[in-house]
Amino acid sequence: MSTVRLLSxxxxxxxxxxxxxxxxxxxxxxxxxxxxxxxxxxxDPPRMRSVWEQLKxxxxxxxxxxxxxxxxxxxxxxxxxxxxxxxxxHTASAxxxxxxxxxxxxxxxxxxxxxxxxxxxxxxQVPVDDAFHVK
Amino acid sequence: MSTVRLLSxxxxxxxxxxxxxxxxxxxxxxxxxxxxxxxxxxxDPPRMRSVWEQLKxxxxxxxxxxxxxxxxxxxxxxxxxxxxxxxxxHTASAxxxxxxxxxxxxxxxxxxxxxxxxxxxxxxQVPVDDAFHVK
Amino acid sequence: MSTVRLLSxxxxxxxxxxxxxxxxxxxxxxxxxxxxxxxxxxxDPPRMRSVWEQLKxxxxxxxxxxxxxxxxxxxxxxxxxxxxxxxxxHTASAxxxxxxxxxxxxxxxxxxxxxxxxxxxxxxQVPVDDAFHVK
Amino acid sequence: MSTVRLLSxxxxxxxxxxxxxxxxxxxxxxxxxxxxxxxxxxxDPPRMRSVWEQLKxxxxxxxxxxxxxxxxxxxxxxxxxxxxxxxxxHTASAxxxxxxxxxxxxxxxxxxxxxxxxxxxxxxQVPVDDAFHVK
Amino acid sequence: MSTVRLLSxxxxxxxxxxxxxxxxxxxxxxxxxxxxxxxxxxxDPPRMRSVWEQLKxxxxxxxxxxxxxxxxxxxxxxxxxxxxxxxxxHTASAxxxxxxxxxxxxxxxxxxxxxxxxxxxxxxQVPVDDAFHVK
Amino acid sequence: MSTVRLLSxxxxxxxxxxxxxxxxxxxxxxxxxxxxxxxxxxxDPPRMRSVWEQLKxxxxxxxxxxxxxxxxxxxxxxxxxxxxxxxxxHTASAxxxxxxxxxxxxxxxxxxxxxxxxxxxxxxQVPVDDAFHVK
Numbered sequence: 173m174s175t176v177r178l179l180s181x182x183x184x185x186x187x188x189x190x191x192x193x194x195x196x197x198x199x200x201x202x203x204x205x206x207x208x209x210x211x212x213x214x215x216d217p218p219r220m221r222s223v224w225e226q227l228k229x230x231x232x233x234x235x236x237x238x239x240x241x242x243x244x245x246x247x248x249x250x251x252x253x254x255x256x257x258x259x260x261x262h263t264a265s266a267x268x269x270x271x272x273x274x275x276x277x278x279x280x281x282x283x284x285x286x287x288x289x290x291x292x293x294x295x296x297q298v299p300v301d302d303a304f305h306v307k
Numbered sequence: 308m309s310t311v312r313l314l315s316x317x318x319x320x321x322x323x324x325x326x327x328x329x330x331x332x333x334x335x336x337x338x339x340x341x342x343x344x345x346x347x348x349x350x351d352p353p354r355m356r357s358v359w360e361q362l363k364x365x366x367x368x369x370x371x372x373x374x375x376x377x378x379x380x381x382x383x384x385x386x387x388x389x390x391x392x393x394x395x396x397h398t399a400s401a402x403x404x405x406x407x408x409x410x411x412x413x414x415x416x417x418x419x420x421x422x423x424x425x426x427x428x429x430x431x432q433v434p435v436d437d438a439f440h441v442k
Numbered sequence: 443m444s445t446v447r448l449l450s451x452x453x454x455x456x457x458x459x460x461x462x463x464x465x466x467x468x469x470x471x472x473x474x475x476x477x478x479x480x481x482x483x484x485x486d487p488p489r490m491r492s493v494w495e496q497l498k499x500x501x502x503x504x505x506x507x508x509x510x511x512x513x514x515x516x517x518x519x520x521x522x523x524x525x526x527x528x529x530x531x532h533t534a535s536a537x538x539x540x541x542x543x544x545x546x547x548x549x550x551x552x553x554x555x556x557x558x559x560x561x562x563x564x565x566x567q568v569p570v571d572d573a574f575h576v577k
Numbered sequence: 578m579s580t581v582r583l584l585s586x587x588x589x590x591x592x593x594x595x596x597x598x599x600x601x602x603x604x605x606x607x608x609x610x611x612x613x614x615x616x617x618x619x620x621d622p623p624r625m626r627s628v629w630e631q632l633k634x635x636x637x638x639x640x641x642x643x644x645x646x647x648x649x650x651x652x653x654x655x656x657x658x659x660x661x662x663x664x665x666x667h668t669a670s671a672x673x674x675x676x677x678x679x680x681x682x683x684x685x686x687x688x689x690x691x692x693x694x695x696x697x698x699x700x701x702q703v704p705v706d707d708a709f710h711v712k
Numbered sequence: 713m714s715t716v717r718l719l720s721x722x723x724x725x726x727x728x729x730x731x732x733x734x735x736x737x738x739x740x741x742x743x744x745x746x747x748x749x750x751x752x753x754x755x756d757p758p759r760m761r762s763v764w765e766q767l768k769x770x771x772x773x774x775x776x777x778x779x780x781x782x783x784x785x786x787x788x789x790x791x792x793x794x795x796x797x798x799x800x801x802h803t804a805s806a807x808x809x810x811x812x813x814x815x816x817x818x819x820x821x822x823x824x825x826x827x828x829x830x831x832x833x834x835x836x837q838v839p840v841d842d843a844f845h846v847k
Numbered sequence: 848m849s850t851v852r853l854l855s856x857x858x859x860x861x862x863x864x865x866x867x868x869x870x871x872x873x874x875x876x877x878x879x880x881x882x883x884x885x886x887x888x889x890x891d892p893p894r895m896r897s898v899w900e901q902l903k904x905x906x907x908x909x910x911x912x913x914x915x916x917x918x919x920x921x922x923x924x925x926x927x928x929x930x931x932x933x934x935x936x937h938t939a940s941a942x943x944x945x946x947x948x949x950x951x952x953x954x955x956x957x958x959x960x961x962x963x964x965x966x967x968x969x970x971x972q973v974p975v976d977d978a979f980h981v982k
């Protein structure tokens with residue numbers, strides 16, 4: 173269904189660079205399962221590696237936002253961008269990181285609220301208040 | 308600059324329904340400042356009231372997500388939807404609720420990461436893994 | 443502010459193809475005012491002519507939807523696509539075609555409603571019901 | 578396929594709040610069929626009720642725009658936002674409210690036209706004409 | 713699955729205008745295969761003809777950009793707009809016009825890069841530098 | 848106007864990491880001018896460095912697509928995402944890399960064409976042809 177082939181483990185093993193990423197994904201997640209996104213990206217091993225390295229830094233490194241909050245922001249962006257795959261995969265990730273049904277429901281409520289006022293502010297072409305400008 | 312007139316306090320006072328919302332906004336926020344979004348929406352008092360009531364419930368009611376996390380999700384959606392006004396107003400709100408520069412930077416990093424993989428997953432048309440489907 | 447020069451009447455007159463479109467815009471709208479969109483597009487006269495011809499057909503030809511309903515649909519699309527210029531110009535067009543404040547308010551209410559449920563349906567990844575498939 | 582379970586009638590009946598909405602949907606639409614969107618939203622009964630109440634007001638209350646025009650605006654927004662589910666369900670709703678093939682074709686023509694000029698105006702970054710600003 | 717019926721050859725043959733387009737598509741592409749987009753559009757023969765004529769001009773006429781570069785731009789827009797069908801059909805077209813795996817990978821890298829900085833510039837609301845304004 | 852302060856050279860010099868990026872931008876572009884995007888990003892030096900390193904690789908490294916073609920793809924994505932700043936800055940970059948008025952006009956024509964058929968394919972919910980699936 174994809175626009176490139178989804179590579180099997182055997183095919184990925186042929187590229188040492190891609191295989192090293194696969195092994196790191198499995199070690200980092202402590203799971204043998206590697207989802208289709210990486211099997212598609214594996215067609216371009218340097219990019220696969222670059223995306224994985226960024227993802228580890230942005231989503232898992234120590235920081236001021238918890239990994240779960242980061243996943244919820246990821247879901248919000250993916251929803252607004254209409255990326256089905258990303259909504260599915262990051263909702264699963266957020267659940268794996270402990271997102272409760274109540275938190276999911278609140279996340280959806282905020283997204284619905286923002287989408288509604290985004291439409292209103294754009295249709296009304298409201299000028300930005302001076303008070304909101306950073307000096 | 309807007310597509311409807313931004314109403315002054317004197318004009319809003321003429322509609323008891325709109326004025327009641329204005330007074331509630333000021334009381335709730337403990338500030339006299341009311342931003343342009345409401346001055347535009349005030350042209351349709353029932354809608355203004357409905358949006359304000361929803362906003363209070365969704366953004367301020369007791370819940371599992373902190374008000375600050377909700378504001379950060381709001382910024383994420385507004386950015387993806389390209390709503391300049393909303394990005395400005397909710398970044399200001401998030402700061403008023405205590406968002407640090409570090410949290411803002413991490414929020415932006417997650418948004419940038421998600422936007423990047425959204426584009427990749429859509430361009431690759433990656434099929435959703437069975438493991439992600441809720442049964 | 444634009445990414446191409448906005449051409450003055452004198453500059454447009456140098457291209458007979460662009461000038462013919464300008465004269466047709468003025469005659470069709472019974473007004474001397476020609477808005478910036480056409481002054482930008484005039485840098486590519488064949489495209490300018492093609493867009494204008496399509497616009498006349500799609501927005502003004504006899505049909506089952508009134509010209510005002512078509513303008514309101516145009517505003518809805520432009521808002522969702524975040525095109526400030528288009529929101530401004532087509533809100534002005536809709537008003538020129540008789541849109542009342544009440545109709546504008548209802549248009550905004552529908553857009554806000556749709557934006558909200560679009561976010562929910564996408565975040566929930568709701569599968570399309572069989573009943574909705576056209577056979 | 579969704580990110581939450583689609584609830585059956587038996588499951589929804591366990592929440593009096595959700596079941597009351599279900600019964601109102603059936604009574605309002607004079608049909609036993611309740612589409613998947615509501616079976617997904619039923620996981621959060623207060624939100625389900627809130628969305629349904631808003632939808633009844635915005636889409637069905639007396640107003641200046643006909644219910645069919647409102648459905649066509651809904652389709653336009655849903656298309657621009659890329660919400661497959663919403664395009665399907667509201668195209669079906671519009672047909673149920675009498676949308677002819679000719680009206681559907683004109684709706685699509687306006688959406689295509691707007692999308693095209695939205696892209697041009699954004700790529701050209703055309704500044705908004707003074708004449709379009711509401712004073 | 714579509715919101716209109718996908719017409720078979722036999723049904724399309726009943727409209728001389730639609731059939732003429734079908735024959736031109738086959739002759740132009742030197743292939744009997746006509747994809748679903750046209751079978752859906754064939755429900756509105758004048759629009760089908762108009763879209764096909766524009767497409768031939770924009771995508772195939774002599775010009776300064778090669779047909780392959782135009783296809784890659786088409787993929788970029790379709791991805792950002794979240795149009796699954798268009799991503800699939802134009803990736804296939806680009807391959808038919810000679811797009812290599814390496815070019816596809818670079819196209820995806822640029823799209824991912826742009827999506828990332830689009831999010832950052834919008835979240836930061838960076839004001840346009842004077843140097844970028846065309847005088 | 849931005850949501851963070853735009854840093855001056857003197858302020859950026861205080862962070863050795865940010866200043867090193869600034870010096871590399873100036874050396875790479877052989878110009879003293881550094882645009883506002885970097886003055887905003889400089890508030891988060893590690894992110895600034897990461898984005899700049901990626902940008903150099905994706906947009907300037909040897910590859911199968913010319914730097915100009917990459918810039919045109921960047922403009923296409925930025926337009927579809929409605930990022931004003933990015934449209935302005937990358938149109939300027941594309942011109943600096945030799946984009947002619949004719950190439951710019953063709954780029955806009957392809958974007959307009961794609962946006963139009965994206966809307967049609969989404970509104971019609973055309974199912975992907977088997978022939979387009981990569982096996």
